[in-house]
Amino acid sequence: MEINEIAALDDRGFIEISGEETKDFLQNIVTNDLNKIKENFTIFSSIFTPQGKYLYEFFIYKIKDKYLLECEKEIVLDVIKTLNVYKLRSKIDLIDVGKQYFSFAVSSETLKEINKKQNKKPLIMCADPRNQNLGAKIISNIENVDNIIKNFDLKKIDKHRYYEKSFLLGIPQLNLNKLKDKIFGIENNLDELGGIDFKKGCYIGQENTSRIKLRNKLRKRILPIQKISGEIKENDVIKYHNNEIGKIMIDKPYSFGLIKIADPKFNEFINIALDCGESKIKILKPEWI
Numbered sequence: 617m618e619i620n621e622i623a624a625l626d627d628r629g630f631i632e633i634s635g636e637e638t639k640d641f642l643q644n645i646v647t648n649d650l651n652k653i654k655e656n657f658t659i660f661s662s663i664f665t666p667q668g669k670y671l672y673e674f675f676i677y678k679i680k681d682k683y684l685l686e687c688e689k690e691i692v693l694d695v696i697k698t699l700n701v702y703k704l705r706s707k708i709d710l711i712d713v714g715k716q717y718f719s720f721a722v723s724s725e726t727l728k729e730i731n732k733k734q735n736k737k738p739l740i741m742c743a744d745p746r747n748q749n750l751g752a753k754i755i756s757n758i759e760n761v762d763n764i765i766k767n768f769d770l771k772k773i774d775k776h777r778y779y780e781k782s783f784l785l786g787i788p789q790l791n792l793n794k795l796k797d798k799i800f801g802i803e804n805n806l807d808e809l810g811g812i813d814f815k816k817g818c819y820i821g822q823e824n825t826s827r828i829k830l831r832n833k834l835r836k837r838i839l840p841i842q843k844i845s846g847e848i849k850e851n852d853v854i855k856y857h858n859n860e861i862g863k864i865m866i867d868k869p870y871s872f873g874l875i876k877i878a879d880p881k882f883n884e885f886i887n888i889a890l891d892c893g894e895s896k897i898k899i900l901k902p903e904w905i
Contacts, residue, residue, distance in 0.1 A: 660674075660811045688792060791869075849893055
């Protein structure tokens with residue numbers, strides 16, 4: 617995105633978590649360290665199964681004595697349901713507050729310009745912790761959405777420009793439910809995107825996740841897939857010299873596959889035409905790999 621452009625992410629949802637045991641509750645479940653959260657600094661985190669399989673991912677913000685989780689709108693109720701499974705007798709409350717908050721994406725330069733101005737600031741402003749090239753996040757109270765754009769003289773752009781940028785960076789953000797319980801969380805590159813803290817102590821799925829990381833057992837990663845011809849479909853097998861090297865996990869609107877990164881070596885088949893079901897595709901290599 618260019619300076620002074622803003623993408624309104626109306627497909628994002630919010631969960632408010634409050635109560636005297638909120639921090640301890642989340643700290644024992646999510647993959648990142650809540651102690652990192654500060655005013656205008658968020659963390660990117662996830663929930664795994666006990667076996668380390670991927671379930672959900674989200675941002676966690678702190679507003680006074682409450683925590684705010686931002687995730688895909690379509691999974692809000694599922695995330696609440698999962699957290700309630702682990703709630704037991706914990707003194708916490710979980711509320712869907714999607715009608716109270718709104719999420720925007722802006723460039724890092726735009727964030728700097730907003731910080732220079734004396735206008736009433738948004739509720740939360742922070743750099744995207746996953747990758748500096750994704751820019752920054754702005755969280756606003758729903759009633760201030762129009763004022764955010766007007767007061768800071770911002771130009772609203774199609775949100776798919778932002779998601780296209782995310783795709784080219786190799787970071788999936790849409791239809792992540794297609795990954796649920798099908799891959800290990802670390803295979804979704806959460807280690808590379810700052811979503812896992814390997815020093816924080818226990819969280820659900822920690823044992824297997826740490827074993828894969830520390831013993832260098834990671835053999836597959838979620839990577840962006842570019843169509844050359846034909847139609848990409850979910851579960852299509854990707855082949856290199858008639859050998860299966862991956863499978864399509866997310867077909868639309870931006871395609872991602874679970875791809876072998878060893879045996880054969882990743883660099884042998886990156887950025888060349890490959891067979892994928894009835895289509896031809898190319899696997900893109902993000903710069904951070």
